[in-house]
Amino acid sequence: MKGLTSLIGVAVAATLTLAVTAPASADQYPSRTIHLVVGFPPGGINDIVARLIAPKMAETLGQTVIVENRPGAGGTIGATHVAQSAPDGYTLMLGSVSNLAMASALYKSLPYDSTKDFAPVALVAASPNIMVVNPAFPVHSVKDLIKLAKEKPGTINYASAGIGTSNHLTVELLKVMTGIDIVHVPFKGDTPAVTAVLANQVPMMFPTLPVALPYIKSGKLRAIAVSSAKRSALLPDVPTVAESAGLPKFAVSVWVGIVAPLKTPQAIIDKLNAAIRKAAEASDTREHLAKLGVEPDTDTPAQFGSYIASETKQWSQVARSAHIKPN
Numbered sequence: 001m002k003g004l005t006s007l008i009g010v011a012v013a014a015t016l017t018l019a020v021t022a023p024a025s026a027d028q029y030p031s032r033t034i035h036l037v038v039g040f041p042p043g044g045i046n047d048i049v050a051r052l053i054a055p056k057m058a059e060t061l062g063q064t065v066i067v068e069n070r071p072g073a074g075g076t077i078g079a080t081h082v083a084q085s086a087p088d089g090y091t092l093m094l095g096s097v098s099n100l101a102m103a104s105a106l107y108k109s110l111p112y113d114s115t116k117d118f119a120p121v122a123l124v125a126a127s128p129n130i131m132v133v134n135p136a137f138p139v140h141s142v143k144d145l146i147k148l149a150k151e152k153p154g155t156i157n158y159a160s161a162g163i164g165t166s167n168h169l170t171v172e173l174l175k176v177m178t179g180i181d182i183v184h185v186p187f188k189g190d191t192p193a194v195t196a197v198l199a200n201q202v203p204m205m206f207p208t209l210p211v212a213l214p215y216i217k218s219g220k221l222r223a224i225a226v227s228s229a230k231r232s233a234l235l236p237d238v239p240t241v242a243e244s245a246g247l248p249k250f251a252v253s254v255w256v257g258i259v260a261p262l263k264t265p266q267a268i269i270d271k272l273n274a275a276i277r278k279a280a281e282a283s284d285t286r287e288h289l290a291k292l293g294v295e296p297d298t299d300t301p302a303q304f305g306s307y308i309a310s311e312t313k314q315w316s317q318v319a320r321s322a323h324i325k326p327n
Contacts, residue, residue, distance in 0.1 A: 015207050026267035029089055030063040036258070037093045039078025041071045041189035044161065045208040045294065049125050050094040052288060054311055061271070066187050067094075070188055074164030075099030075244035083112035083169065087261040092121065094254045096221040098165040101311035105319035107145040107165040118259035120305035121269055122276040127294040128228035128256040129170045129206040131220040140143060142174075142245035145204070149180035156182040159193040162315045166254045167193070167206040169315055170227050171202075172322040177247050197221065208254050209234070209293035227252035245288035254309075255297065257304055269301050 019187040036054055038046045047069065048055040070078035079099045085091035100114045112118075131142065139145045149156050160168040163186050175182065185202050187193035190211045194201045198220055215221040216235070226232050229251035242250045248320060258276055260269060279285060280296040289296060297308070 007172065008056075011215050013064055016188050026265050026271075029268050029271060030061050032090065033064045033066055034061070034089070035066050035091050037070055037078045037082050037091065038162065039072075039075030039095065042069055043188040043211060045127055045210050045254060046075070046094055046096050046256055048292065051292065052285060053124065053276065053279040054211075056282060056285065057272075057275045058176050060278055061277040072101055072162075074106070074162040074168075076103050076107060076112075076164070079103070079114070080111045082259070082261060083117040085261050087119070087263040087265075089260060089264055089272065092258055092260050092272070093118075094124065094256055094258050095280060096166065097254055097311055097315075098161075098255055100257070100308050102166065102169050102261065102319075103164040104199060105169075105316040106314055109114045115305075116308050117262050118302045119262055119264045119269055120308060121258040121260055122273045122280075122301065123255060123257040123297055123299045123304045123307060124276060124280050124306055125289060125294050126253045126297045128165055128215075128226040128232060129207050129252060129254055129291070130209050130212050130216075130226045130232075130235075130238070131204065131206050131224040132171050132216065133204040133224060134196065134200040135219070136200055137222075137223050139204070139224065140222070142241055145224070146178050146180055146245060149178075149182050152180040154183060156204070157185045157202045158182050159185050159187060159196050159202040161190045161193050161207070162186045162188060166208070168254065169318060170206045170252045172324065173250065173252065173318050174245075174247075176243065176318065177250060178245065194221075197294045212279075227254075229253075232293050233290070259307075263281075266305050273301055 036050055038050050040046045050067045054067050058065040070081055075098045082093040133139050156173050168246050193205055195205050197205050216223045223238045225239050225241045242248050278300045281296050
């Protein structure tokens with residue numbers, strides 16, 4: 001009996017120790033370097049935003065935040081790595097509509113569930129995609145593209161940053177809404193896809209605005225239309241797809257946000273959310289993002305989780321309508 005009492009005493013003491021040390025562990029976070037994973041190559045909107053806010057997060061948190069590119073498979077390689085990482089707040093992902101909402105509609109055996117395997121931390125920013133063409137391509141409006149595609153079905157190619165990316169499904173949505181037949185040519189990231197359009201190897205694509213803007217300003221690419229519901233302040237003369245094609249319900253926003261592995265302690269999530277919001281909403285950050293055509297768009301972890309779920313549902317419906325079979 002005495003032995004049993006001693007065992008119970010030890011168990012209670014251990015439980016009390018855990019109860020005391022668990023919150024303290026969250027209070028002491030972070031105590032070492034944080035890795036912010038980007039599932040795409042350098043140069044895309046995910047990478048640009050990550051490298052802009054990481055130093056400011058570091059200032060608030062008091063630890064270095066390293067941006068780590070793990071590109072491939074439409075951002076799902078990086079997402080898989082983060083989903084399988086320890087839930088301690090030291091491995092995060094700046095994901096996007098591509099690998100947090102669209103990928104589940106396009107990959108049959110995706111190693112993660114974006115709505116179940118991550119702890120949402122914060123939405124960070126949003127930007128439109130923009131339809132651009134090589135200047136040699138005889139298209140000056142979305143109506144021109146639709147007309148040419150209907151005259152020559154299956155002969156026009158479009159580039160994307162990969163299967164399941166926003167610039168892939170933006171075009172698939174356009175195809176569903178107009179009935180045109182144009183052919184997808186996926187690349188491993190925005191930069192190689194844009195390079196192919198610059199070289200006229202592929203005549204068109206829908207890259208994110210920050211990626212396309214320098215080439216539009218230099219005249220190396222012709223801007224046709226933005227995917228968002230309203231025009232971009234940076235390119236006020238470029239219409240929306242809705243305006244250009246007479247498609248009032250067409251609106252696509254390319255958003256990016258930060259998630260952590262599932263079961264990351266809520267105290268850590270809340271601390272990260274505060275640091276991210278402070279970084280994204282700083283006046284110099286807003287100014288820098290505005291020059292790229294990106295707007296800060298922060299929220300709470302719960303709101304971001306609901307948004308991921310609603311976007312996943314919407315893009316799954318688009319994939320079904322476009323008869324895209326999961327790979």
